[in-house]
Amino acid sequence: MTTAHPQHALPSYLNPDDLGPWGVYLQQIDRVTPHLGALSRWVETLKRPKRILTVDVPIERDDGSIAHYEGYRVQHNMSRGPGKGGVRFHQDVTLSEVMALSAWMTVKNAAVNVPYGGAKGGIRVDPKTLSRGELQRLTRRYTSEISLIIGPNKDIPAPDVNTNEQVMAWMMDSYAMIEGNLSTGVVTGKPISLGGSLGRREATGRGVFVVGREAAAQRGVAIDGARVAIQGFGNVGGVAATMFADAGARVVAVQDHTGTVVNEGGLDIAQLHKHVAEAGSVSGFPGAEALLDRDAFWGIESDILIPAALEQQITADNAPRIRTKIILEGANGPTTPEADDILTDKDVLIVPDVLANAGGVTVSYFEWVQDFSSFFWSEDEINARLTHIMQDAFKSVWSVAQEKKVTLRTATFILACTRVLQAREVRGLYP
DSSP: OOOOOOGGGSOTTSOTTOOTHHHHHHHHHHHHGGGSGGGGGGGGGGGSOSEEEEEEEEEEOTTSOEEEEEEEEEEEEOSSSSEEEEEEEETTOOHHHHHHHHHHHHHHHHHTTOSOEEEEEEEEOOGGGSOHHHHHHHHHHHHHHHTTTOBTTTEEEEEOTTOOHHHHHHHHHHHHHHHTSOOGGGOSSOOGGGTOOTTHHHHHHHHHHHHHHHHHHHHTOOSTTOEEEEEOOSTTHHHHHHHHHHTTOEEEEEEOSSOEEEOTTOOOHHHHHHHHHHHSSSTTOTTSEEESOGGGGGGSOOSEEEEOSSSSOBOTTTGGGOOOSEEEOOSSSOBOHHHHHHHHHTTOEEEOHHHHTTHHHHHHHHHHHHHHHTOOOOHHHHHHHHHHHHHHHHHHHHHHHHHHTOOHHHHHHHHHHHHHHHHHHHHOOOO
C-alpha cells in the first residue's frame, strides 16, 4: 500500500512505499486528527511507537539442529498505563503488523477506558511445524529475550493468534525463574489454576455479540432470525457464532482457513463445533454445502457479517460485492481504509475492531485486577461487568458518531485518541 505521509512521520526502518498494516493505522490517525482540536499538537505521539524490541529466538530442535526465529515486542503508547497486548506465533508476522496491532491496542484500551497502554508481540514461525517441546523452548527463549521490558506494572502479554493458556503458563513460569519470584499478573489469559480468570476464553466473542446486539438495535435489525455470516471459527468467531445462534439468529455461512460451509436454513453451530474439534476445520461438515469459490463468501447475503480471522480481509476488490447491513470486526484490522469508504457509501454500519473485539482485553484487565488482589470473581460477575463496559463503550462511541456525523471507526478513534493525548499532555515531557 502506498501512502503519502510526511517523511518525518515514518520510522526510518520502514519502506515508505509499502507500510503494510502500519500504513492503514496511519491513515486512520490522519482521518481523526481534524477532530482532536488543540490536542492535535500531540498527534505525532500516536504515529511513533514508544519502544520497539526485535529479538533473535534460537532454539534446539528435536533433531539436534539449531533454528533461529525473529521475534518482536512493540510498546506503542503507555501514557495511560502499562502496555497490554497479545503475542502471536505466525509465519507471516512482520514488524509493520506488530506495530499496527500495538497501536490498535492503544486505541482499544482507551476506547473501553481500561487503564492500559498498547503493546503487541509476535514471532515469525509456523507453530504447526514445531513439536510441543520445541514450542515450549521457543516460548521460554522469547520470554527471556523480552523480559527486560515486560512485567505486571510495565507490559502484560496475553494470547493471540496461535497462542493459548499453555503458552501463557510457560511465559509466566519463565518470567518467574528470571525474576526469582512468582508474579501471576505478568501475563493474562492463563489457566484458571495459575490465576486465570473465568470467562476469559469466551470474552472476545462475547464482546462481539454484545456490541452486535447494540448495533442491531440502532439499525432496527432483530437478532432473532437475523442472517449471520462469519469468517473465522476460533476463539472469536466460534464463540460469537454460538451466542448469535442461541439468541435465535441463523448463522448461514462460516469460513475458515480451509474452506466455506453454507446452509441457508442456518448451520447447527453445536454440531459444527464438534466437527471442527474432530476434523480440525469446517471443511467436510455434513450439515452444510461446501462453497468451492473462496471469494464467493463475500457475496453471501446477510444481516450481520463478522470478519474474525486476520487483518486486511475486506478490501477495495471485494467490498463492492458485500451484501450486509452490519459488519462486526472480530479480527484486528480486517477492513482497509479504501474498503471502509466503499462500505460506508453503501450504508453498511461497521463496528470497528477497536470497539467490537475489546471484550478480550476487558476481561484481561479483570484477570490482572484479580491477580493483584488474590480475590477472584464468579463467571456471572465477570460476564455482567463485561456486558456493562461494552454497552457503555458502544453508547459513548455512538453518541460521538451522531454528534460529529462520522463513522463509528472515526468516532472510536476520536474518543480513544482524546483520552490518550489528554494523558500525554497533562503528564508533560521528561526531562
